[in-house]
Amino acid sequence: xxxxxxxxxxxxxxxxxxxxxxxxxxxxxxxxxxxxxxxxxxxxxxxxxxxxxxxxxxxxxxxxxxxxxxxxxxxxxxxxxxxxxxxxxxxxxxxxxxxxxxxxxxxxxxxxxxxxxxxxxxxxxxxxxxxxxxxxxxxxxxxxxxxxxxxxxxxxxxxxxxxxxx
Numbered sequence: 779x780x781x782x783x784x785x786x787x788x789x790x791x792x793x794x795x796x797x798x799x800x801x802x803x804x805x806x807x808x809x810x811x812x813x814x815x816x817x818x819x820x821x822x823x824x825x826x827x828x829x830x831x832x833x834x835x836x837x838x839x840x841x842x843x844x845x846x847x848x849x850x851x852x853x854x855x856x857x858x859x860x861x862x863x864x865x866x867x868x869x870x871x872x873x874x875x876x877x878x879x880x881x882x883x884x885x886x887x888x889x890x891x892x893x894x895x896x897x898x899x900x901x902x903x904x905x906x907x908x909x910x911x912x913x914x915x916x917x918x919x920x921x922x923x924x925x926x927x928x929x930x931x932x933x934x935x936x937x938x939x940x941x942x943x944x
Contacts, residue, residue, distance in 0.1 A: 782808040782845045785891050787877060794848065801833060805879060805889030808845065812939055813856045813870060814896045815841040822921060823903065825863070826912040827933070833882040836911060839933040843892075856895045864913070865904030870895040876942055880934035892935060894943050918944070 782800045784793040785807055800806045815823040823841045827834055842863045846855035857867045873894050881887040903913055916924075925932055925940060 780845075781848070782810075783848055784808050787891070789875070789891055797845065798832070801886040801888065803887065804881065805887035807877070807889050807891060810843065810845050810888075810890035810892040811852050811856055811859075812843040812892055812894050812935060813841045813860060814894065814939075814944075815860070815868065815899050816896070816918075817898065817900055817915060819915075819917075821915040821917055823864075823899070823913060823915055824921070825905070825910045828907065828909050828911045830908065833886055833888060834933045837933045838931050839936045840939065843935065852893045852895060856897075860897075863906055863909040865906075866899060866901055868897040868899045870897045873943055876938065878935060878938055888935065890935070892939075894939055 780797040781794040782797050783791055784795050786792055795806055795808065800808050824838050825841060826836060826838050829835045842859050844855065844859040846852060852872055853870045856870045861867045873896055875891060875893040877891045879887060879889040905913055922940065925937060929937060
């Protein structure tokens, strides 16, 4: 059973919780990370979350996001999830963190202290269909325009990250 790291608002670990249980109701505050991968054309790699996802299935979002394991640093966790979800890895740089809470219908919520990582990659993408329904490289200006015109197509954390960090 996968566990997430419960934290206080200062990112101090206060416990571990089953991943599903931590996302029920309004969610328990836990550590997370989001990865943004760019190519040399300044395009960003987006993924459409798999339809089997409990929260925000089939929504477009950043390259990948997940939760570090208890013994992992953020960069190590980000590289692990890139490989698992998209079939590649690259160097990642930490650029900041933020806290947010967002409910998805009456199913559950994200309540995360989320670290944001960026990297650059040129090459093939091989998605795990259990995690990713689709992916695309998109021009950053085109993306910002689409998020303004079609905000309901994107995950809440992604919209916050675009505004806060990019």
